[in-house]
Amino acid sequence: MSLPAPIALRLRQIRLEADGIASYEFVSADDAALPAFTAGSHIDLHLPHGMVRSYSLVNAPSDGGRYVVAVQHDTQGQGSSAWMHTAPRVGDRMQAAPPSNDFALVEDAAQSVFIAGGIGITPVLSMLRRLRELGRPWRLQYASRSPRETAYADTLRAMAGDGREVDFCFGSSRTDRLDIAALVRDAPAHAHLYCCGPARMIDAFIAACAMRPAHTVHFERFAATSEAATEGGYEVVLNRSGARYTVAPGKTILDTLLDHAVDVPYACTAGVCGTCRTTVVSGEPDHRDDFLSAQEKQANDSIMVCCSGARSKTLVLDL
Numbered sequence: 001m002s003l004p005a006p007i008a009l010r011l012r013q014i015r016l017e018a019d020g021i022a023s024y025e026f027v028s029a030d031d032a033a034l035p036a037f038t039a040g041s042h043i044d045l046h047l048p049h050g051m052v053r054s055y056s057l058v059n060a061p062s063d064g065g066r067y068v069v070a071v072q073h074d075t076q077g078q079g080s081s082a083w084m085h086t087a088p089r090v091g092d093r094m095q096a097a098p099p100s101n102d103f104a105l106v107e108d109a110a111q112s113v114f115i116a117g118g119i120g121i122t123p124v125l126s127m128l129r130r131l132r133e134l135g136r137p138w139r140l141q142y143a144s145r146s147p148r149e150t151a152y153a154d155t156l157r158a159m160a161g162d163g164r165e166v167d168f169c170f171g172s173s174r175t176d177r178l179d180i181a182a183l184v185r186d187a188p189a190h191a192h193l194y195c196c197g198p199a200r201m202i203d204a205f206i207a208a209c210a211m212r213p214a215h216t217v218h219f220e221r222f223a224a225t226s227e228a229a230t231e232g233g234y235e236v237v238l239n240r241s242g243a244r245y246t247v248a249p250g251k252t253i254l255d256t257l258l259d260h261a262v263d264v265p266y267a268c269t270a271g272v273c274g275t276c277r278t279t280v281v282s283g284e285p286d287h288r289d290d291f292l293s294a295q296e297k298q299a300n301d302s303i304m305v306c307c308s309g310a311r312s313k314t315l316v317l318d319l
């Protein structure tokens with residue numbers, strides 16, 4: 001398995017979009033055409049010290065000469081958002097993996113309903129732009145702490161009308177004030193529903209959508225709900241090469257593979273993006289991710305190596 005070749009980007013603009021949220025507009029560093037993307041896609045931006053972070057593209061796919069991402073300064077985070085908010089300068093060169101999409105838009109849905117919390121608006125905005133271009137109706141419920149912390153509010157207001165509705169909901173206990181169950185209940189039976197936001201919001205959305213057909217329910221998490229498995233004490237065997245590595249306490253499987261120069265794709269390192277999904281040949285994973293469905297976890301035939309561990313003494317991976 002090899003990583004896609006990174007794209008060279010140049011930072012053309014930084015804009016403050018709301019309190020604690022800045023957007024970054026990247027263009028090609030060498031004037032080559034940028035790879036196309038679909039609404040809901042993200043790029044994995046390469047940051048210093050080997051950090052790679054996934055950021056959703058907020059622009060429309062038709063606006064393909066640039067990639068625009070928005071980053072919230074997370075004071076509790078691992079330093080990537082603090083770096084993004086202080087270090088980059090207009091004109092800087094950076095690298096990113098080509099866009100990929102784990103949160104695809106169903107473009108021909110007769111009705112689409114979106115629920116976004118905070119910075120979760122970013123993939124949703126690209127989707128709303130795309131549906132607007134297609135002349136499709138949508139409804140957005142957008143929750144954030146306060147108007148000052150609400151990115152793209154004016155853009156969204158300007159997009160409303162002609163079958164497009166935007167409702168804002170401000171408050172510090174977002175999911176308490178936003179009645180997700182009622183929103184889901186009131187959505188037309190044939191509507192496709194989307195949610196991107198904090199873990200509590202996603203959990204409420206999934207619970208509210210339990211009776212809806214699974215193919216009409218779409219969500220993307222941007223923060224992990226479980227701690228990574230770093231207890232160690234088991235062995236990982238690579239089925240193709242036969243290599244065996246002991247996962248030591250304090251290390252994840254991904255740490256161990258990277259320590260031994262095994263080429264494994266990864267991005268969020270938090271079990272939410274799906275990039276590091278690896279096939280399990282034998283052994284029992286200890287799933288800690290927010291990407292696989294409950295059914296997929298039960299099947300035990302794949303694992304997110306960035307955060308999950310092993311319940312068995314040995315885990316054989318298709319690597």
Ligand code: FES
Binds near residue numbers: 269277307
């Ligand atoms: S790297 Fe994102 S889920 Fe593992």
